[in-house]
Amino acid sequence: MDKGSMGQKVVWIEELDAAGKNRSCWVEQGAFAHLDVNQWWNDIAHSTQGWRHNDIRVFGAWHKEPRWTAWWGPPYRYANVQWPAQPLDGEIRELCDLVSRRAGSSFNAVLINGYRDGQDSMGWHRDNEREMDTACIASLSLGATRTFKVRDRRNQRVIDIPLSHGDLLVMEHLQDDHEHSLPKRLGVKDRRLNFTFRRLV
Numbered sequence: 200m201d202k203g204s205m206g207q208k209v210v211w212i213e214e215l216d217a218a219g220k221n222r223s224c225w226v227e228q229g230a231f232a233h234l235d236v237n238q239w240w241n242d243i244a245h246s247t248q249g250w251r252h253n254d255i256r257v258f259g260a261w262h263k264e265p266r267w268t269a270w271w272g273p274p275y276r277y278a279n280v281q282w283p284a285q286p287l288d289g290e291i292r293e294l295c296d297l298v299s300r301r302a303g304s305s306f307n308a309v310l311i312n313g314y315r316d317g318q319d320s321m322g323w324h325r326d327n328e329r330e331m332d333t334a335c336i337a338s339l340s341l342g343a344t345r346t347f348k349v350r351d352r353r354n355q356r357v358i359d360i361p362l363s364h365g366d367l368l369v370m371e372h373l374q375d376d377h378e379h380s381l382p383k384r385l386g387v388k389d390r391r392l393n394f395t396f397r398r399l400v
C-alpha cells in the first residue's frame with residue numbers, strides 16, 4: 200500500500216496537564232488522500248463481516264445508529280453494541296500499521312464509521328472505555344468534508360475542525376477532559392468514511 204504523502208500539520212490543542220502529560224489534538228492534512236473512499240466502502244461491504252447498522256438505546260427507546268459501522272480488533276463493547284473479535288489482517292492491517300507509524304503509536308483495533316450523507320452523524324462522547332488505552336487515538340477521514348467538534352468539559356469551549364478527504368486527526372491524552380462529536384450537515388450529499396484506530400489493552 201502507498202505510504203501516503205507528508206501533509207501540512209495543523210495543531211488545534213496543545214497543553215501540558217498537571218502530571219506533565221502533553222494533551223494534544225492535531226491534523227495531518229491530506230496524508231492519506233491517495234485512498235479511494237468508494238473502493239474502501241465496497242471492500243468493507245464485501246468483507247466477511249460487512250457493514251452493520253446497529254440498534255442503540257437512547258433515553259429508553261431503541262433507534263438505528265445514524266451511521267453504518269464495522270470493527271476489526273479484540274472483542275469490544277460500547278453502550279449496548281457488542282463486537283466479537285475480528286483479526287486485523289490484509290489491507291486493513293497494512294493501513295493500521297501505516298497510521299500507527301504516523302501517529303507514533305501501536306494500534307491493534309479500528310472502528311470504521313460509514314456516513315452515507317450529511318444526515319448521518321455521531322453524538323457527543325469520549326473514547327474512554329475501560330479497556331481502551333486513551334493515550335493516543337487516530338482518526339482517518341475519506342470522502343466528504345465534515346466538521347469534527349471537540350468540547351472542553353472544563354469550560355464548554357468548542358472547537359470546530361474541518362476534516363477533509365485523506366486527513367489524519369490524532370488525539371493524545373485528550374479523553375479525560377474533552378469530548379467530541381460529528382453533527383449532521385444536511386447540505387452534504389456525499390458519503391464519508393472514518394477509521395478510528397485505537398489500542399485495546
Ligand SMILES: O=C(O)CCC(=O)C(=O)O
Binds near residue numbers: 321338381393
Ligand atoms: O467520524 C468521526 O470523525 C468521528 C468518529 C468518532 O468519534 C468515533 O469513532 O469515536
